[in-house]
Amino acid sequence: MPELPEVEALARDLAGRLDGRAVVRVDIANFSCLKTFDPPVTALAGGMVDGVSRHGKFLDIDVSGTHLVLHLALAGWVRWKDEVPKLPARPNSKSPLAARIVLDDGSGLDITEAGTRKSLALYVVRDPQDVEGIARLGPDPLSADFTVDVLRGILEEAGRAQIKGVLRYQSNIAGIGNAYSDEILHAAKMSPFKPANSLTEDELELLHATIRDELGAALARADGLAASELKGEKKSNMRVHGRTGEKCPVCGDVVREVSFADRSLQYCATCQTGGKPLADRRMSKLLK
Template identity: 55%
Template sequence: MPELPEVEALVQFLGERATGHVIAQVSIGAISALKTFSPAASDLVGRTVTGTQRHGKWIDLATDPGPHLVVHLARAGWLRWYEQAPTTPVRPGRSPLALRVLLDDGSGFDLTEAGTRKRLAVHVVADPRDVAMVASLGVDPLAPEFTVERLGELAAARNQQVKGLLRDQRQIAGIGNAYSDEILHAARMSPYAQTRSLLPADVARLHATTRETLRQALAVSSGRPAAELKDTKRRTLQVHGRAGLPCPVCSDTVREVSFADSALQYCPTCQTGGRILADRRTSKFLK
């Protein structure tokens, strides 16, 4: 799933190429991806793109005078940019293509989604906050408002696993499964650590590591073409998606805990004092 660094890089990439251009055509390839009906997607046609913005893991393309195109790529969605976009008619069907936008200079982009579980969401709205999930987003971890004190308040508000806090979009917006693993590895913290058990020094370390991990990932992603962002992310991950491989910090074997539709990865030596966290498949958990 694209997370804050990749979505921010996509927003920058799209903004640089689309801003100032007029939307010439919008074609729907997957009706299920379109979550709104008024304004209509066709209302974007003839509007000038005025800029792009990120809200958590949401992409926001603004037009004037007109609505916003607000997109969540979900787990398997992506944005494919064309300097010269295809002009063949888009036909709804089993294709990965969900939406195509053509600009006045012949360039444009497709929103695509692989797999059978279709979760990509496209909203055409007068204001991004008309999308309920955007309106409910928590603090952005790269914003000035994300202070040590703010993180401490979130950690103390209710007792939960620290990985769950990092991933909860209503509390901290933009971090998903991959970067929560990376942050906790860099902070040398168990994903199962309870938030109310964190000492002030732990909160300060988690705050600094969160910002530094995301800033480093964003620095690597920024300026790259959309087509390169997925591979760039994979190459920079330290533990996420690396189960069975050596930890790049201590050389211990990276371990995995599987859940119904996801998995987390961690290093026992770096994060849990050498303890192996039991997999849910065994119905046992070690705190």
């Protein structure tokens, strides 16, 4: 899933490509992705692109004051096309194409979603705050408003909830997902199961600095890359996320996994849990 660094880099890339362009039309190829009806998609036709921005993990394309907002979910992406077909995209539930934005110079964007689990969401709204997911976002971790005190309040309110889940919950902190929460906790040498309200003052300051450092470094690596390069850049720089069974680059221990119904987390026991593997019935036999 694209997270804060990739969505921010994608927004910056698209801002340069879309600047001064007019939208000819927006084709919806998979109607399940469209979550709004007023304004209609046709309201975007003829509008000028005034900017592209990010809200958490949401991408926001401002078209003359009407906003096309995207949440790319687990397997969605935006693909730039120097030339798009002249004929409108036809609805096709088996195609990865969810929607297409056609611009006045014949170029455009294909919004795609791989796999059969369709959760990509497209909204056409007058104000980004009309999107419920945006309205309930927590603070942006790279903003000046995200202070140690703000993080302290978030963790205290979460009580004894596991810190991994607290970092991922968008109403707590906007933009951190499964991958970067793994990377942040590994860099901070904290167990993903550590209770949120159990951090010492030193641990709190370390976690705050690590959140900003990890996301800032990822954004610096991604900034300036084309959309087609962002996924590969993210994957190649993960130390533990998605690295189950490989060696931890810090200590050489094996990277372990805890699996859940629809996701998993990765961690290093030596770096994060004092050498003690976390309980996981699925993976324990493989990692003994």
